[in-house]
Amino acid sequence: MMLRPPTGSIDPRRDLREMRLRHPAALAMRSRIMRAGALLVSLAAVALAAAPLEAAQYPGRAETGWCCYSKRQCCDEAIALAQEASAANCEMAGGTPRPSGTRRGSCSWEWFQDEDGNTVYRCLSEAAIRCR
Amino acid sequence: MPVSARWRGGLWLICALALAACAARGQGPDTADLSGFLDDYSRLRPGGPDEASLVYRDPDADWDAYDAVLFEPVTIWRSGKGSLDDVPEEDLKRLAAVFHQSVRARLERIFRLVDRPSPGTLRVRLGLTHARQADPVLDVFTFAVPPTLVVSDDQFLAPATEALVSTVAVEGEVTDAVTNAVLAEGVDRRRTHTLRSWGDVRAAADRWAAWFAGRIQRVRQDATR
Numbered sequence: 001m002m003l004r005p006p007t008g009s010i011d012p013r014r015d016l017r018e019m020r021l022r023h024p025a026a027l028a029m030r031s032r033i034m035r036a037g038a039l040l041v042s043l044a045a046v047a048l049a050a051a052p053l054e055a056a057q058y059p060g061r062a063e064t065g066w067c068c069y070s071k072r073q074c075c076d077e078a079i080a081l082a083q084e085a086s087a088a089n090c091e092m093a094g095g096t097p098r099p100s101g102t103r104r105g106s107c108s109w110e111w112f113q114d115e116d117g118n119t120v121y122r123c124l125s126e127a128a129i130r131c132r
Numbered sequence: 133m134p135v136s137a138r139w140r141g142g143l144w145l146i147c148a149l150a151l152a153a154c155a156a157r158g159q160g161p162d163t164a165d166l167s168g169f170l171d172d173y174s175r176l177r178p179g180g181p182d183e184a185s186l187v188y189r190d191p192d193a194d195w196d197a198y199d200a201v202l203f204e205p206v207t208i209w210r211s212g213k214g215s216l217d218d219v220p221e222e223d224l225k226r227l228a229a230v231f232h233q234s235v236r237a238r239l240e241r242i243f244r245l246v247d248r249p250s251p252g253t254l255r256v257r258l259g260l261t262h263a264r265q266a267d268p269v270l271d272v273f274t275f276a277v278p279p280t281l282v283v284s285d286d287q288f289l290a291p292a293t294e295a296l297v298s299t300v301a302v303e304g305e306v307t308d309a310v311t312n313a314v315l316a317e318g319v320d321r322r323r324t325h326t327l328r329s330w331g332d333v334r335a336a337a338d339r340w341a342a343w344f345a346g347r348i349q350r351v352r353q354d355a356t357r
Binding site: 069070071072075076079100101102103104105106107108126 | 168169170171207213214216221224225257259268269270271272273274275276277279
């Protein structure tokens with residue numbers, strides 16, 4: 001016949017640990033840690049909720065027509081127009097455009113030579129500005 | 133003769149004609165390898181020891197007639213749609229701003245800096261380019277108002293930023309701000325230093341700006357003699 005320890009027996013080390021955890025100072029510390037944890041979770045949730053808003057972008061596309069003798073000028077115009085289109089798309093989606101003071105976008109182009117031999121450009125651009 | 137052999141013969145003939153055409157043109161730049169930032173590359177010639185890689189200067193320009201500069205925001209051009217996407221936007225701003233600030237600081241020692249064209253004003257346009265005209269799409273970055281950014285020199289470049297700055301050429305043109313006549317233009321692809329930190333970038337921009345302003349000053353002095 002095997003002897004089993006009585007089920008209600010007390011492990012002295014476990015008992016000591018529990019007593020320490022129930023000590024008022026330990027309880028206060030635990031409460032502080034839990035509050036800090038909750039605050040961190042809230043901050044993370046706010047950051048996560050804000051991130052998609054900040055990152056929301058509505059690309060705009062634009063085309064200049066045969067506008068320019070300079071590819072650089074043509075691309076500048078196309079990107080400016082595409083950014084305006086992006087801002088309009090943002091507003092249509094209920095957001096507020098947040099221009100960053102920069103001009104950024106892609107630019108592709110077509111060209112032909114007029115009768116005087118000058119190269120004339122038509123540019124197409126896609127750009128996206130920030131939208132909140 | 134089999135068809136494939138005839139094709140090969142035809143290709144060799146095309147290649148030979150192309151080589152002959154290049155030889156006949158002399159050492160003019162291969163425009164397909166240039167970015168298209170400048171309006172006309174045909175007049176560029178290889179630069180001398182203290183000049184840009186490719187240069188043009190209007191021999192009849194009256195440089196002494198100019199006392200002001202309208203300096204446009206520096207632009208970054210790179211071939212391929214989304215080719216600048218991997219470079220952080222803050223880094224693009226910093227790069228353009230550091231370069232802009234360096235050149236502006238040098239130019240304002242020689243000229244009045246202005247915001248609007250008027251007689252006696254030079255327009256200076258500069259681009260940091262890594263693009264080929266043959267490529268169908270470009271990514272472009274510039275700023276509407278030059279930012280005044282403070283960048284720590286100790287800060288290392290992000291890998292994508294380092295890749296960008298180590299490949300760009302500087303292209304630029306100096307025009308009469310009123311008539312738009314091109315007075316000088318060039319493409320500079322010199323590489324002298326490894327760029328790892330923002331301090332390296334600033335130093336390189338300062339060196340380039342000092343050289344650029346020195347060239348303009350020398351041309352003006354030559355004009356007054």
